Amino acid sequence: MPEYESVIGLETHIQLNTRSKIFCGCKADSWEDDPNVNICPICAGLPGVLPTLNKSVVEKAVLLALAVQADNILPISYLARKNYFYPDLPKGYQISQYAEPLARGGRLIIPSADGEDRVVNIEKLHIEEDAGKTVHQNGKRLIDFNRCGVPLVEMVTAPDIRSADDAAAYLIQLRRLLRWLGISEADMERGQLRCDANVSIRILGEDSLNTKTEIKNINSIENVRAAIKTEVKRQIQTVEAGQTIEAWTLGWDEDTETLRKMRSKETEADYRYFREPDLLPIRIDEEWLLEIKSSLPELPLARQKRFTLDYGLPDYDAAILTEERSLSSYFEATVKLSAGDPKTISNWVMNDVLRLIKEKKISAGGLRLIPKYLAEIIEIVESGMITRGTGKELLVNVEDKGKTPLELVELEGLAQVSDEETLKSMAMTIVDQNPKQVATYKAGKATILGWFVGQLMRATKGRADAKIVQSIFQELLDNDGDLGS
Amino acid sequence: MSEELCDLSATEISRRVKNGEVTAEEVLDSTLQRIRLVEGRRPSTNPYSPEGDDRNKVHAYISLTEKRARLQARAIDDAVKAGEDPGPLAGVTLAVKDIFCVHGTPTTAGSKILENFISPYSATSVQRLESAGAITVGKVNLDEFTFGSSNESSAFLPPVGNPWDPSRVPGGSSGGSAAAVAAGEAVLSLGTDTAGSIRQPAAFCGVVGIKPTYGRVSRYGLIAFASSIDCPGPIARNVTDAAIALQIMAGSDPFDATAAALSVPDYFSTIEKGIKGMRIGISPDYHKLKFPDPKTGEMCEQSVDEEIAEALSRVLDHLTNAGAEIVENVAMPNTRYGVPAYFVISRVEAASNLHRYDGVKYGYRFDGEVSNLRELYRKTRAHGFGSQAKLRILMGMYVSAEQYEKGYYQRALKIRTLIRNDFVNAFNPEGPYQLDCLLSATTPTTAFKIGAIYGNSVSMQYADLLTVPANHAGIPGLSVPAGVDNAGLPIGIQFLGPDFSEANLLRIGRSYEKASADEPWRRLQPKVLHA
């Protein structure tokens, strides 16, 4: 059997997070809303209505085009009607773009575990409106128009992806970028990021493109991976059996983990595209483009790289810290406010802060534990004013109570008991009150030392340095309760 | 027959209402009285065959919204009593072409498929006219979805009769509008012009109609036929009334991206200024008409009716006397391609615009058994649409199909540019003609008999030969009455001007109106008023 390689192109639909829909003033996000509450004559396609273009849809789409280094953001692009009948398409056509999309060309770089980054070329990027939702229930078709007119960006890659894992990696990278840019929540389970995959195979080393199949509407990154794997396997088996691949459209059944044939490509409708006469051409002049460009943030991969260079962080840390833009800014702000070592700060952020964020389900920018407070906590831990353990608790307390770390240290008396005399007298009391344990120690069971340390830590509510406490006890017990002076 | 309140001009009515000389409710009653007199039986979607005095009546209104109108009239009268300004159209009765949405009223588009549709919102034009004090009396008939030039394709029959001879068509598609205004069943009407649909019926019914520049008036709330061509505009009994209505309707609209953001000039500051020194052109291409033979497709040539040509030459005399300079032999070589190109472009857009009528959301739904969704669509559309809508869907689908689109649709778009270039050249201040406007007959014939050419799409479009180029070019055109033929049927002429030159066109139209005020035909009244 020859060695095959898979040739994969992804078509993604990205739901932009604008407040209102693309062509009317209705609320765009209807997640968990009742059906047909966010609709108006315009998005419900009543007779006589006209669309008007939401400018921020264009801005967000252009921002994405800039972020994927589009070769050509068209100074004039056009909206077009894609005509077809479906009950959840109220106008009987979808306003999309066709011959003149918003942007052409571009690339998304996928960092790879083997250290070799992959480049996936973007063919085109355009804006369009979403259709409604059809629910089949008790032999009835129920239609929810809430989603009609929700703004989407369609972004199509070249057939540059060579494995199911890389396809998943592309989506992970895209999701990170979309959230980073703040243009989409990009949650696949909520349909905010949707993916169709075009899959074909060829003998390794050839560069021809063979007949492809299209897998539609896959609703999670794991399912994309599984569906592509399954399809590649099927295609190899088909070819090996001497049969030919047909241009099927397939659906992924999540429950049975199988592909289901939907309809034959050959019968695909003629959408009779023509320019939308109800809307003006989209003109993106130099000035507007510059304005949008000025809001383009440093991108995740660039920031990740810079963190390793500027702060000497391991790539692993840099990757985690730049997983999400708010977190990366949080980290960097803390570094700038602190005299401490960036790696130490990274540890705090990756462990304690990230846990807090996950528990509270907020972003780093929403924490009451602002970078300044984190910097202060790290500083007083490093200076020995409080123990590391107290520091970790303090961090949670600052978030919960919204008070500054120093206020809480003062208020709750958290400062470390570092006065050795105090500790010694407390230790002597413990030794005096527990002759049995002292006897055990004397009998040679040195491990009971830990028990003594624990007693004192409990008495100080953990505010003592365990190492010092241990040496105090060791000295006391070895010297028969007498502390040499 | 003595002049009633409903026969007065909009200017006069609003003056009297504001003064308190008459109430808006009295104007409304006078209008309703006229409607009872001339209207005949109400058009419906029931199977139709002419009976009784059908051919002597106007049948302009599909629906009357008397209750709503009375509330509006009383509100105006209250405002007058309270010393408030009731607006420039106070008490002026308005007939709205049933292609515009009017909040809370049936909006049928003359089609069975929308027979039961009640609009939950008002079109921008309607809303603006009503805010100015106009009283919407009801919705008037039209060709189904405006697809026609005679009003015969409406699903609501009897068809509208021309008030000057009810056995003849009022023109179309704004036939109900022109007929209602001509017969005093409304003082103003709101129409639409996609290929002469305001100007041609205005000419046939002896009233004034203006098709504004594309983008001058918002299309929001106008049920689309050909979105890139449709233009709302007023129909009135004189030029000044048309100017008042347009002044109110015109201007940008946040609900219509294609409504121009240009400010609207004050039409009244110039309307009485005369036309001294203006250059008015006439073109042989608007006299000897070329059009394809319906059977062979060969180009035929036919001149505008002799009586219309004579009327036009009397108009030229008046304009010359008023100080205008007449420029002859203006070349408009692409005029002949206007109708074929229009056939293609309008049908592509129409087919798409009609997609939404599928029986799913509103309007008519086939109520028999269907086995699947596709059948529901098919049966609903088969029973809901009339033949003109179906013809447009078929042709529109054909010429926009992937394999034909380049040969038809893209080519038609090119022709459209050529036609526009003819006008650009004629109006170019540095060009060979330097025209302020082009003058022609509005229609090659006067109103034809009901049933005479209905069903022959190509012949029917002959009625649009002179009007459709302005629609392609997007430029404004004003049709005004210019006499009657030997049969007593009105003749219309049109002035076509460059983009956003409505102020000039109204000024020219008004000049001609004054210059010809003493012509005997000006005192004639439509036949239905003598019945």
Ligand SMILES: [Zn+2]
């Ligand atoms: Zn809406």
